[in-house]
Amino acid sequence: MNYRHAFHAGNHADVLKHVTLLALCDALAAKPAPLFALDTHAGRGLYALDGNSAQRSGEAEGGVSRLLAEAPKHPAIARYLAAVKACRLEHGPATYPGSPWLLAHALREDDRIAACELLPEEAAQLKVNFARDPRVAVHARDGYAAMKALLPPTLLKAGGSAMKFARGLVLIDPPYEAQLEEFDHIIGALRQTLSRWPNASYAVWYPIKRRRSLQPFFRRAATLPVKASFVAELMVHPDDSPLRMNGSGLLLLNPPWQFGQGLGAVLPLLAKALGEAGASSRLEWLKQES
Template sequence: MNYRHAFHAGNHADVLKHVVLLAILDALVRKDTPCFVLDTHAGRGHYPLDRGEALRTDEAAGGIGRLFPITRGLPPAVARYRALIQKANPDGRLHHYPGSPLLAAQVLRGQDRLACCELQVEEAEALRSLFAGDRRVGVHARDGYGAIKALTPPQEKRGVVLIDPPYENQLAEFDAVRKALAEGLARWPQGCFALWYPIKDARVLKPVFRRMATLPAKSILRAELVVHGGDSPLRMNGSGMLVFNVPWQLDMALAPALPWLARELGEAGAHSRVDWLKQPE
């Protein structure tokens, strides 16, 4: 696998993914009972934006770079996300971007657990260094799909599995994703599963959604943010999240956030949607 998230840290896809993830986590920690988070493709957890790979692509400029200067009028879910980015940049200048493991660790409480899976040796070592001394966090240098079978169901009854693969195999990746989701939902039927996916040519995703909708989840929510108008298979025009076993009122938290993000991050033709592939029973 050649993918390195450092080239893409803080872009519009990260913004969507992390706004949704934080809304899920906030819903989970409202209850006192402990919860478990599994990040199947965790990366290194923390990325500098002012040097190295991120500076070469400058993708963050079209994502968090546009949002960070905005301090008023943000929808609550976006304000929550921006506050944690501010925490990583206390001097008010955007130098660092926290990945999903670090964002999750900042939300979780002492009774909660986080398991991070990362196959790339250097990335896994960076994660171990980042969380050294944090007994809540376990770092596993292993395949994230296999970890869904190995690490679920957890001893905690509640929690979320974040699945964020690199999609180097393009649409073929969805076959592996669906197999892992079917395994996870069978083993942990009350668990929440959140899948990120890229949007290039939106038409090719229609059969993917039909297949995903047949999985045995109690509810399935789709949240999409498209920042480039048109369908071009040569670039990532947007991205989406499918959430299985949706936390209560997640749709209400995201409904005002995504159109606002489309306006702030998008070009002509930008749009968003929050809708149900499977309504709650």
Template sequence: MNYRHAFHAGNHADVLKHIVLLAVIDALQRKDSPFFVLDTHAGRGRYLLQGEAAGRTGEATSGILPLAGLANVPDVVARYLRAVAAANPVGALLAYPGSPLLTAQAMRPQDRLAACELQPEEAAALKALFAHDARVAVHARDGYAAVRALLPPKVDGVRYARGLVLIDPPYEAQEAEYPVVAQAVREALERWPQATCAIWYPVKQRRSLQPFFRKLEGLPVRSSLLAELLVRPDDSSLRLNGSGMAILNPPWKLDEAIAPALPFLQKTLGEAGASTRLEWLQREGG
């Protein structure tokens, strides 16, 4: 696997993914009981926006950079921007926090994170980042295998009834990845039925995702929600026209929490022909 997220850190896909991630975690925090998060493709946790990789692609210029410092933004976007700022205590936007760092920043003392990363260099950086945080366990291993090994979660004798499984693979072999993701989600739900599962997916052409969505609809969940941001039409010849998050067993009123972000992101980050989608695949009682 050759993928390195440093080339894409802070792009429009990260913005959507992390807004949704933080909204889910905030919902989990509404109860006092602890929660557990499994991040299957965690990366290195922090990325330098002024580094060589990010500078080579410049993808943050159509993602986090236009948003930084904006006022009068939707609450859920403001929450995300505060979290990014918290990872930059120098007062300037030098680094972009990946999902494990955003998760750890939001966690309480009783909550736990297992962050998995297969690439040795990225895993070593992730271990260094969390070397002094006892709430976080870094696993240098395949994230899909970790679903079988780490769920249902039990840490230091404590069983976690609530939590999140975040699946965010690179989709290097895109068509081949979707069945693997769907199977991993099925295994996660079989082992931990009450978990929320959040799956990030790229959007080139929406219609090509229909087989994947049909697999998700067949999973044993109460409800499933799709949130998408396309920054250009999905018939564009560019590689990544947008992305989405599929949230299975979403927390109560998650759709209402993230809904204001989508038209704002479309207006702020989108080109001509940009669009958004917030749609239930399945809805409890529906």
């Protein structure tokens, strides 16, 4: 696998993913019971937007940098930008937080996070970045295998007693180097995990290149045994543009109550702020809770 997220950190896809991730954490943390979060493809957790990789791609300029310069007024966007600024106060003015950092920032002292990364160099840096946070366990392993091994989660407390987490969040954000094969892995892993941890919320990020290639994935996702599911998409280029990636989306399974309504109000604002002429957004339910 050759994918390095440092080239894409802070781009429009990260904005969509991370605005949604923080909103999910806040909604889940509104209830007092402790949470467990699994990040299956965590990367290194922190990225330097003044580094060679980010500077070569320039993708952050059309994402987080544009929002920092002029952001639409919405609580979810303000929450995201406040988290980015908090990260920069701690780690430097050109730093961008990856999903494991945002999870650690948003979740509470009694919550637990497992961050998985397969690439040795990225996993090593991830361990360094979270060495002082006892809530975060870093696993240098395949994220799909971790879903089978770590879920449902159990915390061993002092004295050897075990505490099960009834609620939590799984973020699946793979590199999609082989897109059709990746979708097979995702659906298979979700079917297995939902049978063991059915009450958790799941968020799956996906790129949008050719719209028709996504339809089989949506059809299979609609058959998963969940209470509710929807897709939320941000297109920064027209849907039929010949560019490599016109936008991205998130498949959300078992979202918190009324979460879709709140996210649906944010998506058009992001499309207007980050997109070119012809940009759009979409929120479509695959299964609504009865």
